Amino acid sequence: MFTGFMINTWAAATIVAVIAGAVGFFVVLRGAAFPAHAIPKGAFAGAAGASLLGISTLAGLAVFALLGAVGIGTLGRRGRHDVATALALVMMLALGAAFLSQTTEYEPEIYSLLFGEVLGVSSTEILPIAILAAVCITAVIVLYRPLMLASIVPEIGEAGGVRSYPMEICFLIVLAAATALTLPVVGALLIFSLMTGPPAAARSIASRPLLAMSWSVAIAVITVWTAIACSYLCNWPVGFFVGALSALSYVLGRSWAGWRGTRTTHPGTPVATLSHT
Amino acid sequence: MYHLYTRVIEPGFFASAQVHAAAVIGGAVAVISAVTGVFTVLRGQSFGGHALTDVSTAGGSGALLAGVSPVTGFVGLSIIGAGLMETIGIRRARGRDLATGIVLGASIGLGALFLYLDTTASTTTGATQQILFGSIFTIGSGIVPVVVIFSAISLGCIALVYRPLLLTAVSTDMAAARGVPVRLVGMVYMLALAVSVGLSSLAIGSVLSTALLIGPAAAALRVTKKTGRAVVVACLTGTGATWLGVLLAYDSYYWSPGHQGLPVSFFIVALVLAAYLLSGLAATRTATAARETAVPAVSGPGR
Numbered sequence: 001m002f003t004g005f006m007i008n009t010w011a012a013a014t015i016v017a018v019i020a021g022a023v024g025f026f027v028v029l030r031g032a033a034f035p036a037h038a039i040p041k042g043a044f045a046g047a048a049g050a051s052l053l054g055i056s057t058l059a060g061l062a063v064f065a066l067l068g069a070v071g072i073g074t075l076g077r078r079g080r081h082d083v084a085t086a087l088a089l090v091m092m093l094a095l096g097a098a099f100l101s102q103t104t105e106y107e108p109e110i111y112s113l114l115f116g117e118v119l120g121v122s123s124t125e126i127l128p129i130a131i132l133a134a135v136c137i138t139a140v141i142v143l144y145r146p147l148m149l150a151s152i153v154p155e156i157g158e159a160g161g162v163r164s165y166p167m168e169i170c171f172l173i174v175l176a177a178a179t180a181l182t183l184p185v186v187g188a189l190l191i192f193s194l195m196t197g198p199p200a201a202a203r204s205i206a207s208r209p210l211l212a213m214s215w216s217v218a219i220a221v222i223t224v225w226t227a228i229a230c231s232y233l234c235n236w237p238v239g240f241f242v243g244a245l246s247a248l249s250y251v252l253g254r255s256w257a258g259w260r261g262t263r264t265t266h267p268g269t270p271v272a273t274l275s276h277t
Numbered sequence: 278m279y280h281l282y283t284r285v286i287e288p289g290f291f292a293s294a295q296v297h298a299a300a301v302i303g304g305a306v307a308v309i310s311a312v313t314g315v316f317t318v319l320r321g322q323s324f325g326g327h328a329l330t331d332v333s334t335a336g337g338s339g340a341l342l343a344g345v346s347p348v349t350g351f352v353g354l355s356i357i358g359a360g361l362m363e364t365i366g367i368r369r370a371r372g373r374d375l376a377t378g379i380v381l382g383a384s385i386g387l388g389a390l391f392l393y394l395d396t397t398a399s400t401t402t403g404a405t406q407q408i409l410f411g412s413i414f415t416i417g418s419g420i421v422p423v424v425v426i427f428s429a430i431s432l433g434c435i436a437l438v439y440r441p442l443l444l445t446a447v448s449t450d451m452a453a454a455r456g457v458p459v460r461l462v463g464m465v466y467m468l469a470l471a472v473s474v475g476l477s478s479l480a481i482g483s484v485l486s487t488a489l490l491i492g493p494a495a496a497a498l499r500v501t502k503k504t505g506r507a508v509v510v511a512c513l514t515g516t517g518a519t520w521l522g523v524l525l526a527y528d529s530y531y532w533s534p535g536h537q538g539l540p541v542s543f544f545i546v547a548l549v550l551a552a553y554l555l556s557g558l559a560a561t562r563t564a565t566a567a568r569e570t571a572v573p574a575v576s577g578p579g580r
């Protein structure tokens with residue numbers, strides 16, 4: 001399990017988990033679960049386009065992820081945000097369907113791009129993943145304070161010179177970069193599980209932001225490691241284990257928060273209601 | 278004149294049985310999607326509406342594996358998923374999106390497993406693409422009764438709670454103060470949404486399902502503020518986009534020399550998006566017109 005090509009798998013998966021955990025923390029904080037689902041799923045169409053043009057899959061993914069992010073940002077500026085996300089998503093998918101209709105030899109690749117091909121990472125793929133990961137982490141560090149402010153108390157952020165709209169675009173672009181990087185490894189549909197389950201669980205465990213973010217990264221890494229080990233042992237798709245474990249971590253996190261809530265607060269005190277507002 | 282006619286409508290369009298099925302089923306699905314869609318947009322539950330397509334798709338691949346009818350799989354898991362979302366459901370929109378996301382993530386995982394087992398159990402090539410995108414042209418006419426029954430259920434649910442649903446969509450607090458059972462109304466609405474989305478993902482694929490649910494309704498709500506009128510406009514936009522899309526896809530087969538047609542979903546989605554963008558223009562124009570006419574009226578008495 002830890003020899004030869006599996007070394008690459010472990011390395012790539014760990015990078016992916018760290019990124020998903022860190023970016024996912026902001027996804028949950030901003031309630032941006034829909035864009036986090038839409039950008040990877042739509043970016044998948046870019047891979048189809050890239051295979052049609054004969055260029056690198058990663059380039060196709062990155063271009064479409066960015067297009068999706070900008071599309072959601074611009075459409076969402078005037079009008080309902082969830083509507084904008086839905087329309088940007090279906091447009092990208094429809095383009096994907098159009099690309100696919102023009103080629104014939106894509107079938108096995110679709111499945112792996114959607115659900116992940118973590119057991120087949122080659123050593124040449126590690127380098128671009130590592131570079132994009134470094135970019136993402138830097139962006140998260142630089143944006144940490146303003147993004148936090150704009151996400152939690154946008155009014156105070158505006159007063160302090162942090163404008164919401166540019167912050168939104170920055171956030172979506174970071175999301176797009178994280179997507180392009182994680183997509184070939186865990187698949188278009190499961191990045192999303194990794195970006196919502198572990199961070200949501202972390203939020204129920206810890207309330208201090210940095211601590212919660214660390215928890216989020218830790219849970220994401222554990223989820224991915226367990227998923228790979230299980231997938232290696234019983235040959236079922238990695239995606240299934242990632243999805244199931246992410247949901248499980250959320251349920252456990254919520255139960256832990258609920259259990260702690262009943263233990264520490266006495267009935268009738270306003271603390272319980274405060275923690276929900 | 279005839280020449281132009283054959284240019285616009287390529288020969289054999291009205292004779293094709295596939296086109297008939299696509300027009301009838303596509304039209305019916307467009308109507309129920311538009312009706313449920315208006316409330317989906319008003320309640321800000323586009324994510325839920327989209328997530329249910331993936332949930333029901335997982336149900337579809339599960340049904341393939343278990344050997345039961347796809348309708349059971351699609352609609353069944355869609356209803357279960359909607360129930361779970363509503364049960365975890367937290368009052369605030371952010372929490373609700375998160376609950377939706379968790380249910381979605383888990384069912385995508387399940388879907389991955391089912392698809393994997395499907396493709397190893399039998400060599401059904403094309404199953405992945407079929408389930409993911411679906412195609413309006415590959416549906417048999419045998420599905421028509423199913424579409425009619427489930428459409429009736431979905432529309433019946435909406436009709437049953439139409440007024441309280443409107444009230445809760447505008448303001449949950451106000452509705453609760455007026456004695457509307459908010460949770461119950463939400464549940465009935467989610468049931469209607471689940472049936473409608475499950476059905477449309479089966480009949481026309483998940484991409485078109487979301488496009489027809491959100492696009493026409495959002496466009497209509499930008500043009501008019503009256504909900505009843507918005508429902509009508511959404512239905513017209515949805516069916517119009519569907520039928521025009523079917524026509525264009527049929528024609529596109531003749532466009533390129535290689536006879537490599539473009540998929541229907543591409544055309545319908547493009548038309549829906551165009552309608553949404555146009556409605557934005559129309560909305561801003563009426564808004565500026567209203568402001569221009571309002572200004573002299575206000576400054577009038579001062580002169």
